[in-house]
Amino acid sequence: MISVYLKELNSFFSSLIGYLAIVVFLLMTGLFLFVFPETSLLHQPFATLEPLFSIAPLIFVFLIPAITMRSISEELSNNTFELIATKPLKTSDILLGKFFAAASLVIFAILPTLLYYYTVYQLGAPVGNVDSGAIWGSFLGLVFLGMVFTSIGILASSLTKNQIVAFLLAAFLCFFMHYGLHYLSSLPVFYGQMEWVLQSIGIDHHYASISRGIVDSRVVVYFFSITVFFLGLAHFNIQQRK
Amino acid sequence: MSISVQNLTKIYGPQKALDSVTFEVNKGEVVGFLGPNGAGKSTTMKILCCFISQDEGVAEVCGMNTVENSLDVRRKLGYLPEHNPLYHEMYVVEFLNICAGFYGIKNKRKRISEVIELTGLQREQHKKIHALSRGFKQRVGLAQAILHDPEVLILDEPTSGLDPNQIVEIRSLIKTLGEEKTVLFSSHIMQEVEAICNRVLILDKGKLVMDSPISDIQKGGKGQFAALRILFLNALTLDEVKNINGVVEAKKVSQKEWLIKGLEKEGEDFRQQVFLHCAKNDTVILEMNQISASMEEVFRELTRDKN
Numbered sequence: 001m002i003s004v005y006l007k008e009l010n011s012f013f014s015s016l017i018g019y020l021a022i023v024v025f026l027l028m029t030g031l032f033l034f035v036f037p038e039t040s041l042l043h044q045p046f047a048t049l050e051p052l053f054s055i056a057p058l059i060f061v062f063l064i065p066a067i068t069m070r071s072i073s074e075e076l077s078n079n080t081f082e083l084i085a086t087k088p089l090k091t092s093d094i095l096l097g098k099f100f101a102a103a104s105l106v107i108f109a110i111l112p113t114l115l116y117y118y119t120v121y122q123l124g125a126p127v128g129n130v131d132s133g134a135i136w137g138s139f140l141g142l143v144f145l146g147m148v149f150t151s152i153g154i155l156a157s158s159l160t161k162n163q164i165v166a167f168l169l170a171a172f173l174c175f176f177m178h179y180g181l182h183y184l185s186s187l188p189v190f191y192g193q194m195e196w197v198l199q200s201i202g203i204d205h206h207y208a209s210i211s212r213g214i215v216d217s218r219v220v221v222y223f224f225s226i227t228v229f230f231l232g233l234a235h236f237n238i239q240q241r242k
Numbered sequence: 243m244s245i246s247v248q249n250l251t252k253i254y255g256p257q258k259a260l261d262s263v264t265f266e267v268n269k270g271e272v273v274g275f276l277g278p279n280g281a282g283k284s285t286t287m288k289i290l291c292c293f294i295s296q297d298e299g300v301a302e303v304c305g306m307n308t309v310e311n312s313l314d315v316r317r318k319l320g321y322l323p324e325h326n327p328l329y330h331e332m333y334v335v336e337f338l339n340i341c342a343g344f345y346g347i348k349n350k351r352k353r354i355s356e357v358i359e360l361t362g363l364q365r366e367q368h369k370k371i372h373a374l375s376r377g378f379k380q381r382v383g384l385a386q387a388i389l390h391d392p393e394v395l396i397l398d399e400p401t402s403g404l405d406p407n408q409i410v411e412i413r414s415l416i417k418t419l420g421e422e423k424t425v426l427f428s429s430h431i432m433q434e435v436e437a438i439c440n441r442v443l444i445l446d447k448g449k450l451v452m453d454s455p456i457s458d459i460q461k462g463g464k465g466q467f468a469a470l471r472i473l474f475l476n477a478l479t480l481d482e483v484k485n486i487n488g489v490v491e492a493k494k495v496s497q498k499e500w501l502i503k504g505l506e507k508e509g510e511d512f513r514q515q516v517f518l519h520c521a522k523n524d525t526v527i528l529e530m531n532q533i534s535a536s537m538e539e540v541f542r543e544l545t546r547d548k549n
Contacts, residue, residue: 003343010340015331023497079327086291086323086343088316242295 004097065170067151133213274435377408
């Protein structure tokens with residue numbers, strides 16, 4: 001697994017993909033946080049990172065599928081999957097290696113945003129007057145979100161040889177899991193019990209919960225199990241190809 | 243037994259890609275795998291390399307089942323897939339380093355430099371793979387296949403698309419490797435098989451149609467087809483020629499000269515059959531030459547469309 005992880009990480013950073021993903025993420029969040037007047041920190045009465053955490057999932061919906069779309073699709077279309085699959089590696093080694101590499105890239109993109117925390121911390125009056133708990137919770141939520149989106153991206157990439165199809169499929173699935181289920185639940189048809197069920201399958205509900213700064217074990221279990229679920233589907237799908 | 247395949251069957255939709263193929267390859271043998279496109283050569287190789295699984299039958303490499311002990315099989319086996327897929331954006335050494343990581347090779351650097359020397363990649367080792375010529379890419383493919391010093395090498399069309407010089411180089415490389423390892427390789431080029439192999443397997447439409455040592459084929463095929471070129475004293479018609487005992491096919495060269503092909507009876511020479519028949523009918527033969535069946539002829543005979 002480690003050898004696959006290193007190979008993937010190496011391929012991210014020996015090409016532009018890795019740097020570009022990080023730069024695009026930072027540039028977009030930076031613009032929203034410091035430049036665009038509607039969401040800018042500098043125009044807000046409170047020292048909060050709320051704009052970052054509400055815009056980041058939307059960026060991830062497009063950015064993470066872009067990172068993961070090639071991971072298996074490209075190997076399938078170049079036939080290099082035959083090369084890697086005939087090495088003494090388990091399917092799970094290949095999948096987890098690719099998953100952790102993409103997830104690491106997402107974490108590398110999130111890490112510099114800790115600077116934003118420092119900025120808000122200094123902007124508070126008096127200095128340090130921020131809701132640190134909520135911010136740390138939100139950062140954790142962002143990492144979990146990245147993890148789930150990455151597993152969705154890996155699944156989509158394992159389904160097709162075509163990278164664009166993989167991207168679109170992953171972007172849609174991420175959108176649907178995060179926003180789609182949440183909005184669907186407000187349809188009158190689902191009024192009552194179903195509304196709650198749909199919301200608790202969706203990611204948004206859990207993301208919002210952890211953003212408040214309370215790390216509920218149910219939320220953690222949710223994020224991990226949904227990641228495992230999508231990776232499991234990808235595993236099943238690759239085994240089917242044999 | 244290095245490779246053992248029993249009743250291997252693989253079905254793709256309505257088509258039987260492999261139809262109960264059975265063969266064995268002993269340790270140290272170099273075996274050529276022939277057959278027209280779509281005969282099932284690659285499918286067999288992919289099954290042996292644990293890339294796909296069979297629908298029926300058993301495949302074993304070094305006594306280990308490819309389905310149950312797939313990881314162990316893959317450790318013992320070096321595989322060069324068809325079209326030689328490589329990570330083109332990587333440097334040669336980087337690529338080999340990553341492959342060595344997959345096999346968990348201990349002394350990576352030493353082994354990689356050994357393999358680079360063996361495959362003659364010294365001058366190319368710091369280039370990106372996409373910048374290499376086809377022949378060198380093929381060497382990189384071979385290098386990754388032998389990196390972990392496997393007991394069995396499976397090479398799917400290792401010389402396709404190379405120029406004549408490169409073909410000769412790759413062939414001699416395979417020959418060198420064949421001295422220590424069991425090699426199963428597929429090819430379209432008959433001379434190649436004749437030059438490298440001890441034994442040949444011919445597949446056609448998923449069935450194994452021939453499994454015999456090269457020397458037998460060069461003899462004209464044991465109990466198989468024999469071809470003669472005969473010069474008669476008088477002109478003969480096609481029907482007259484075809485009437486000769488055992489003749490399957492006759493081709494006219496001139497009025498008196500014919501090329502005939504026939505089935506040999508067990509333990510009897512085809513020339514004898516022809517001679518006795520002609521003597522009985524007072525047909526005078528001036529010349530009779532046996533045309534030693536080339537691999538190509540045997541191949542065409544076995545795999546042509548019988549419909």
